[in-house]
């Protein structure tokens with residue numbers, strides 16, 4: 001949350017080291033996501049269409065800032081870039097390419113569900129209390 005009442009909040013008496021700059025950029029990325037959350041929460045809490053539209057537009061702009069800070073972080077800290085890319089790739093592998101055994105197990109489970117449902121399938125007659 002903003003702490004504008006104290007003019008010394010957020011200032012430092014010296015220049016940051018490279019490592020401190022990297023960590024500051026990480027904090028800035030978090031702050032941008034927090035802003036997105038705040039604006040969306042405020043949008044969701046009002047029925048005023050003008051306010052909803054502006055809050056949503058600003059929330060999307062904050063996501064652009066996330067991208068800008070992330071790009072800067074990657075330039076400053078290649079290890080962060082590498083680790084984030086590893087995470088993206090792990091999810092890509094998990095969700096985009098199913099192993100053959102996993103795919104066939106899913107199909108068998110779906111068939112089992114379907115055949116079990118067939119035995120319990122309702123008809124007009126069963127809804128009327130008549131079998132048929």
Ligand SMILES: [Fe+2]
Pocket residue numbers: 032035061062065
């Ligand atoms: Fe921002």
